[in-house]
Amino acid sequence: xxxxxxxxxALSDRFLCMGMTPYPGAPGLVSLWPSSGCPPPVxxxxxxxxxxxxxxxxxxxxxxxxxFFFFCFSTDTFEPICVKCLVLGQVRDRRWLVLAIAMxxxxxxxxxxxxxxxxxxxxxxxxxxxxxxEIVHCLIGIVPTSVIxxxxxxxxxxxxVWLVTHSIKPIQNEESVVLFLVSWTVTEITRYSFYxxxxxxxxxxxxxxxxxxxxxxxxxxxVAGELLTIYAALPYVKKTGMFSxxxxxxxxxxxDYYYFLLITMASYIPLFPQLYFHMLRQRRKVLHGEVIVEKxx
Amino acid sequence: xxxxxxEILDAKTREKLCFLDKVEPQATIAxxxxxxxxxxxxxxxxxxxxxxDPKGKSLKDEDVLQKLPVGTTATLYFRDLxxxxxxxxxxxxxxxxxxxxxxxxxxxxxxIYGHRxxxxxxxxxxxxxxxxxxxxxxxxxxxxxxxxxxxxxxxMPLRNIFKNCTYYWGFAAWMAYYINHPLYTPxxxxxxxxxxxxxxxxxxxxxxxxxxxxLRDLRPAGSKTRKIPxxxxxxxxxxxxxxxxxxxxxxxxxxxxxAIMTQCLPVALFSLVGFTQxxxxxxxxxxxxxxxxxxxPPLRMPIIPFLL
Numbered sequence: 334x335x336x337x338x339x340x341x342x343a344l345s346d347r348f349l350c351m352g353m354t355p356y357p358g359a360p361g362l363v364s365l366w367p368s369s370g371c372p373p374p375v376x377x378x379x380x381x382x383x384x385x386x387x388x389x390x391x392x393x394x395x396x397x398x399x400x401f402f403f404f405c406f407s408t409d410t411f412e413p414i415c416v417k418c419l420v421l422g423q424v425r426d427r428r429w430l431v432l433a434i435a436m437x438x439x440x441x442x443x444x445x446x447x448x449x450x451x452x453x454x455x456x457x458x459x460x461x462x463x464x465x466x467e468i469v470h471c472l473i474g475i476v477p478t479s480v481i482x483x484x485x486x487x488x489x490x491x492x493x494v495w496l497v498t499h500s501i502k503p504i505q506n507e508e509s510v511v512l513f514l515v516s517w518t519v520t521e522i523t524r525y526s527f528y529x530x531x532x533x534x535x536x537x538x539x540x541x542x543x544x545x546x547x548x549x550x551x552x553x554x555x556v557a558g559e560l561l562t563i564y565a566a567l568p569y570v571k572k573t574g575m576f577s578x579x580x581x582x583x584x585x586x587x588x589d590y591y592y593f594l595l596i597t598m599a600s601y602i603p604l605f606p607q608l609y610f611h612m613l614r615q616r617r618k619v620l621h622g623e624v625i626v627e628k629x630x
Numbered sequence: 631x632x633x634x635x636x637e638i639l640d641a642k643t644r645e646k647l648c649f650l651d652k653v654e655p656q657a658t659i660a661x662x663x664x665x666x667x668x669x670x671x672x673x674x675x676x677x678x679x680x681x682x683d684p685k686g687k688s689l690k691d692e693d694v695l696q697k698l699p700v701g702t703t704a705t706l707y708f709r710d711l712x713x714x715x716x717x718x719x720x721x722x723x724x725x726x727x728x729x730x731x732x733x734x735x736x737x738x739x740x741x742i743y744g745h746r747x748x749x750x751x752x753x754x755x756x757x758x759x760x761x762x763x764x765x766x767x768x769x770x771x772x773x774x775x776x777x778x779x780x781x782x783x784x785x786m787p788l789r790n791i792f793k794n795c796t797y798y799w800g801f802a803a804w805m806a807y808y809i810n811h812p813l814y815t816p817x818x819x820x821x822x823x824x825x826x827x828x829x830x831x832x833x834x835x836x837x838x839x840x841x842x843x844x845l846r847d848l849r850p851a852g853s854k855t856r857k858i859p860x861x862x863x864x865x866x867x868x869x870x871x872x873x874x875x876x877x878x879x880x881x882x883x884x885x886x887x888x889a890i891m892t893q894c895l896p897v898a899l900f901s902l903v904g905f906t907q908x909x910x911x912x913x914x915x916x917x918x919x920x921x922x923x924x925x926x927p928p929l930r931m932p933i934i935p936f937l938l
Contacts (some may be wrong), residue, residue, distance in 0.1 A: 474822040583811040 389416050406455070412438050429521040432456055436514065447469060450498060450505040453514070461494045485604060492597070493559055501566040501573065509565060513558030516551045524563040552612070563594055570594060634695055634702050638666055641684040641707040645772035650702045653695060660691035676785040680710040681711045699743045714785035720776040724794045728802030729768040734805035756824050760809050760892050763831055767884065770839065778842050782847050801900045809892050817893040830887030837880035845877070858923050868918070871927075872935035873917040876906040879933055907931050 406600040435453055464487045471483045498505055509513065530536040570576075576590035634655055639647040648669050650662065663675035679688040682698065684707045695704065736757075738749045752758065780913060808906065817823040844867045848857045856882035861870045869876035886902035920926050 373773055456646070473801070580808075580811060581815045583815055583818060584895040585808045585893060587808075 350590055429460070429525065431519055432460070433518045433522060436518065450510050450514070454499070454505075457514070458494055458499065459492050464490060482608065485608065489559070493562070496567055496576075499564055501569050503569050504565045506622055507562055507565050509558045509561035511558075513555045513562065516555030516558060519547065520551050521522060539618070545612075545620050548612050552605075552609055556601060560601060563598055567591065577616065633700060634700075634704060636662060636695070636704045636706060636840065638680070638708050639707050641709045644684075647708055655694075655696035657695045658691060658746045659693045660686065662695070663691070666708070666779075670855050672707075673710060674714075676714040679711050680706045681709070681825070682706065694882075711787065713786045713788040715791055716785050717783060720774060720786060720791045721779075722772060722796060722818070723791060724798045725771045727795055727799040729765055731799055731802045732761065732764050732768075732806040735810040738812075742807070745810055750812070752810060752814065752855050754814065754890065757809060757903065759816060759828065759877075760888070763828070763888060764806075765887075767835065770835065774839070774842055778846050780851070780879070781845055798897075801896075804883075805892075805896045805900060808894050808896055815886065815893070817891070823893070824891050824900045825886045827889075827891030831884050831891065832887075834880040834883035834887060837866040837869065838884065838903075839875055840864045841869070841877040841880060856922060858919065858926060869935075870930075872930060873930050874919055874930050875912040876909075878912050882908060884907045907928065909938060 393407075432503055433457065462468075467483050467487050468480060471478050473482045498510060504510065508520060523540070523543045526540050527536070530540050570591045575588075576588070578588045580587050633651070633656065634653045634657070636648075636650040636653050637646065638650070639645065640647055648666050650665050653662065653665075659676065660679055663678045663680065665677060666680075667674055681688050682700070682705075688709075688874055689698070689706075689745060700702065728806075735742060738747050738750055817827075842866070844862055845859060847862075848859055859870055861868045866880075867876070873879050882901065882905045885904060887895070889897040889901050909932065916930070916932035
């Protein structure tokens with residue numbers, strides 16, 4: 334299928350102009366128009382008659398229905414530059430930008446975070462579930478992250494989105510939800526910009542700096558948001574006994590979602606430092622050129 | 631007789647660790663390792679890996695110096711394998727745990743179930759049967775470790791004992807909790823299901839034991855020779871016609887029997903995890919048989935006849 338895209342670098346003064354031909358049968362085009370005085374009609378925001386925008390309950394996402402067939406190539410360099418990889422990087426970057434803009438505009442309009450989750454949830458769920466592809470990308474080598482690190486990251490995201498915020502409605506208006514949503518959004522935008530620019534061999538130092546420094550604050554903030562959200566959810570889970578199986582039953586098994594959540598919270602203690610120090614080591618290696626001798630078996 | 635000189639360098643840093651002169655040409659790697667330990671006592675032979683190439687394969691203990699592709703001054707590269715523990719120790723610990731832990735749940739020692747159930751006994755026959763089967767299985771494994779198995783390697787890395795014990799002990803506790811629970815539900819099809827499953831279990835236990843004995847007889851005591859296993863007069867060993875590792879096949883069969891007998895999902899999950907691991911091992915073993923023996927029977931599959 335043909336796709337028309339413009340190099341990212343040429344888009345800095347325009348707000349991501351891309352037209353893409355999706356598969357036949359895909360719902361439609363997603364494109365963002367250049368700013369021209371009036372608020373740009375961004376996918377996810379609907380222009381009302383009074384000139385203000387309001388968040389769209391439904392987002393049209395057509396371009397995500399791209400074929401994701403990639404060829405393997407070396408992870409040391411980013412050659413050959415695969416057009417589809419570039420497109421993918423920009424697609425994913427844009428969707429997080431879409432999310433960010435939607436969130437900012439909502440807050441500016443409503444002045445409160447309540448209801449924010451409800452308005453962005455469809456986008457969030459769709460995009461975050463698509464993040465499963467991240468693991469595939471790591472497996473085939475497009476992204477130079479280890480499968481395990483990416484796997485842990487993606488699982489925790491999917492867990493938060495589907496098993497906590499989606500399923501436990503009363504906590505959707507908690508402040509902690511905004512905390513981790515903001516943290517994820519900023520992190521993902523920096524990360525995908527980094528990948529995209531790297532693929533184009535035109536990596537501005539600022540993007541590299543951001544990618545390897547923002548996480549120092551964002552990671553703990555995101556983790557705090559996630560933990561606080563799970564903690565807020567605990568009373569509801571205990572009261573309703575949701576997702577749990579009790580004895581006696583035919584298959585002689587039981588599962589208590591409440592204790593599962595407690596164990597999950599506890600698992601952050603060993604897992605988070607590992608991910609954090611992994612990023613710190615990467616930072617020292619990339620930004621300060623330190624040679625890190627990896628422990629081997 | 632020309633004597634050899636052996637230089638041992640660190641594989642990572644290339645630092646000269648040891649220089650041995652007047653080494654017999656007939657000396658084996660094992661003897662060289664012993665000599666190396668004299669100068670570096672913290673590296674006992676079991677944790678030494680000596681190799682001709684820093685990134686190459688480890689040399690075997692039986693390899694003779696003269697037969698290696700080296701000149702009269704041999705350079706060997708050393709790698710520390712880390713703290714080692716003997717296979718026998720690991721096996722005994724990891725099998726004794728489930729035996730003991732299951733019994734704790736069977737006798738309903740305090741603080742597991744509610745206090746009114748302390749030291750009570752289940753009214754279901756299948757629960758008592760399950761305890762006998764589970765305990766028999768692990769007693770069998772312990773006795774095989776002590777008297778039957780002939781291990782290729784003496785030791786494994788120390789951290790393996792923690793990993794293995796967590797797996798065996800953890801799953802044993804999880805299974806035992808449900809089977810011996812006061813609210814345990816016996817199998818849907820009653821005595822019929824239990825009898826059938828018990829038959830499967832017993833047959834597979836006998837099969838597994840027969841294979842272990844057959845494998846032991848392949849290899850004389852103290853040796854590390856490798857030969858293709860073949861079926862013997864014992865009908866249980868006829869599975870060798872179809873499968874490279876029938877011991878794993880029978881093992882999975884035993885656990886499936888146990889799962890059907892207790893109708894307990896944790897047991898089924900344990901069987902699944904065990905099956906996955908044993909399949910990986912069986913495939914590895916099958917591949918190394920194929921590599922080592924030109925005339926390896928082509929009909930054989932690694933673990934499941936005709937399928938896997």
